[in-house]
Amino acid sequence: MPDSLERLYDRYRSRGDTRALAEIFERTAPRLLALAIHLVGDVAAAEDLVQSTFVTAIESSASFDSTRALEPWLAGILTNRARELRRASQRTFDLDRFVEHAQQTPLERAQAAEFSGTLAQAIDKLPEPYRRALLLRLRHGMKPADIAHALDESPGAIRVRIHRGIEMLKQHLPAGFALRALLAVEPARGLASIEQAVVSAATAHVATVSSVVVLGGIAMSKKVVALGAAMIFLLLAWWAREAMAPADGAAATPDALARGSAPVAEVRADDALVAASDVERKAALADEPAPAAADLTPVAPVRGKVIDGETGAPIAGALVQLYPPRRARLSEIKRRWPDRIVQAFDGSVSARGSWPWLPRKLSDAAAADAEDALVCDPPLPGTAACASAVTDATGAFDLLGPASGGFLVCESAGHETRQMPAPRAELRSSIEDGGERVEREIAYDALVVRMWRMRPLSGYVVGEDGERIHRSFKLRFFGTRPGDQGPDSTYDPAIFESWTVETRADGTFSAQFAAPRVQVESCEADWTLTNVGIHPTKRQRWVFSSVFAPGDDSESAILVARRLAALRVTDAATHAPIESIVLHGRGGSAGIGFEWRGRFYAPHGHFKLIEHFASRGAQTMEALRQRFTFTVWADGYLPRDAVVENLTEA
Structure with a gap:
């Protein structure tokens, strides 16, 4: 039976045994790297955090409390280092980056985002657990063995999952997409390189050599990272160019046919x-413009508070990032979020859940798809945050961002990432005493960001006759919270998030939701969900619940489906x-x-x-x-x- 992490660390502390430290690294580094990627979102920076964590552990070995568990102690060091890194950018507004993005041509933005955007959208369409494995492999460059450590599964299972996931991924990618070449790209350095640097630092520490040697080694590593990043950027540019080139003999699409004769x-x-x-x-859809940045000036404050959705307690140390709104044609917004958009009888759109956020009143030209509309939605791949902050002890944050609003991404250890728009104002309708509908603009001066932990829910689909329907359904679940709306000046949506779930071929599903309650509807065009039908086990007419509470002890959700025209x-x-x-x-x-x-x-x-x-x-x-x-x-x-x-x- 292998020694515990604590005994290995004691061997290093008492005898200077660097082999014991290397074993600690091999057993804990994959999970620490996964935590670092979650906290900072960048592989190279995450690798630096892991190395810095072990250097601190080496330097603090004499003062370590041997009664403590080692891995939580290392995770605490890493979290503190990440917080220090984020604190340096607190209340910063990168106007130069905004202006640079705004001055790019639509073609430049399209070429830069085409490759990573196509890949990200394809990965997001995969079911779990394939999506998570490929996300770590393709987006973060982790090796199968490291992914297995991070997900606490066997390397063989991860390799099979990656293989099957790639086969699924090919179905969602265009012909000629350089997926095989992308699989050859590894992390900026890799855990083996970091381990070597850590062992070298430990040897130097034991030999009481000046820490300047260690710092010099880290500086050299960063030069290697920069060179590797430049090479990867050139590869991505070449791949994007190849992916966008039309294939010989490609089949005609409706847009291509529109430029020729008029078929039926x-x-x-x-x-x-x-x-x-x-x-x-007024504007052809065949040559859709690339997403454009919104007007960046003037700048206005974005203030709010991050709290635990279950207890209401403030969350300190959460990373809050603000992304700028963008301008895009309404058709492009509908194409990007087909399952999140509700289309009214006049073709106008609103969001299922809190995003994508659009103004309630679009211009006639924007509604006709002749000019861009302003939208707040999750950032496209490669989009940089315009401001970021770390919440204080009260959970509060204070940013500077565009006066037109933006989109927030909030991360905190132990909670699921929360995404939400940060609108400055919106129109609300109300019925006056005389029965007249009146619209008034509500200005927001604060945001409430509620964060939840994932909870499981499973269920199955039946027909109105109570019999199981054996087919796959695409469903949309909406997270809702209990409690009142709060002051008009505070943005705290009651329906705050949504998730797309595809059932198995037998109509059953199992999923995780970061919400205390969920509602569900069908994404299928010719199927809807109703709440009245024959109960599958009681065999009598039944009114089914339309609200479900995810949790370990939750009952199976029964969804009643009906065909529609x-x-x-x-x-x-x-x-x-x-x-x-x-x-x-x-x-x-x-x-x-x-x-x-x-x-x-x-x-x-x-x-x-x-x-x-x-x-x-x-x-x-x-x-x-x-x-x-x-x-x-x-x-x-x-x-x-x-x-x-x-x-x-x-």
């Missing part, structure tokens, strides 16, 4: 085949999906009518006609059972009509 498209409404159409627009828009010749459509639909009863009129996004060519099915009243449901007619347009296609006899049935 097909729309599938239920099982009926009809065709889609052509529409004039939906539009499927495809090219009639190639059957390729058409995602950007203009729709005019109308129908309903004499008392309640519905009308769709605007530009919409149909993910993978599927357009969902009814949102929030379970909350509809009896009169509304009766109106939805009437005949509806739809006219569909798409760039470069002739117009076609579709008729749906009943929207509540597939």
Whole structure:
């Protein structure tokens, strides 16, 4: 049985046994590196933190309390070093970096982000546990053995997971993507190099050689890191250029067809085949501009407090990073967040959950996709934070950022990372005493960032008849918190986060949520969730809960699914999906009518006609059972009509 970490460290302290210290490093460094990456988000900086942690342990060996556990002590040293690193950037606003980003051309920004952006989006589509393993392998460059240590699993299991994950990843990446070359990229130095430096420092310490030798070795390492980073940057630039080059003989896409003749498209409404159409627009979607930085001036304070969502206690030492808002076409925002966007009957959008955050009132040109809209959403790969801070003992932080708002990313050990917009103001609707709807602007002067730990929840999908549905479903879970909204001047959304979960082929799911309660809805265009049906075990009509409390002792969530009518828009010749459509639909009863009129996004060519099915009243449901007619347009296609006899049935 191997010696404990504490006995190994005692051997180093008492005898100067550097082999004992090397074994400590090999057993703890992978987990410490994973913690460092979580705290600072950069592999090279994380490696420096691990090395600094062991150098401190070497220098403090004489004063170590032998009654303490060694690994938590090392983790505490690393956390303190990370906090010191972050504190140096507290209340800093990097205006030069902002201006440099703003002055880049859209082509330069697209070339810089294309490679890493495509890879990041593809990795995010993978299910766990493959996503986490590939994230550590491809984004952070960790070796399979180090990943196994960090995740407390066997190296063989990790290698199999990486192999299977890469096969899944290929399905989400464009042809010609340099994935094999990317797998050859290793960390800035690697744990073996750091171990060598640590052992050298330990030997020097035992021999009472001046610590200048150690510091000189670290400085040389940083030069190697800089050279390696430059080489990797050149490789990424070459890969991005190769990935963006069109493949010979590539199949024509709807955008390419739009520049040629006008073929006929097909729309599938239920099982009926009809065709889609052509529409004039002010800005072509075929040459979508790259995301642009928002106006960076003037600068305004961003203040708030980070608290534990469960206890309400302040969280000290949390890292808060502020990213600038960006400007993008509405179509690009819909494409990036198809499962987080709700499209109203006029094509306007709002967020499921708190982000992506958009102004409630878009300009007519932005709504028509003719000019960029302002959006606060998670940063694109390669985007630098404009300001950062570490919370004080009361959990408070104080930043300087763009007056147009921004997007916060908050990290704290023991909690799941929290992402949220930092809007300056937003419009709220209210009903006055006379029954008139009034909109007023609410200005925010403080933010509340609630952080939660992950909690498990499992469940399965049944039909209204109580029988299991054996197919895969894509679901969206929303985290909600108990309690009141708080003062109007404080931004503290009640629905604060959401997660996409894909069930197994038998309709079951198991997932983790950083929330005390979750609500769920279907992301499928032709399926919805309702709360009334036959209970699968009690075999009687049942009203099911629509709110679930994740936790180790939580019961299985039973989700009742129902088929609905939906539009499927495809090219009639190639059957390729058409995602950007203009729709005019109308129908309903004499008392309640519905009308769709605007530009919409149909993910993978599927357009969902009814949102929030379970909350509809009896009169509304009766109106939805009437005949509806739809006219569909798409760039470069002739117009076609579709008729749906009943929207509540597939």
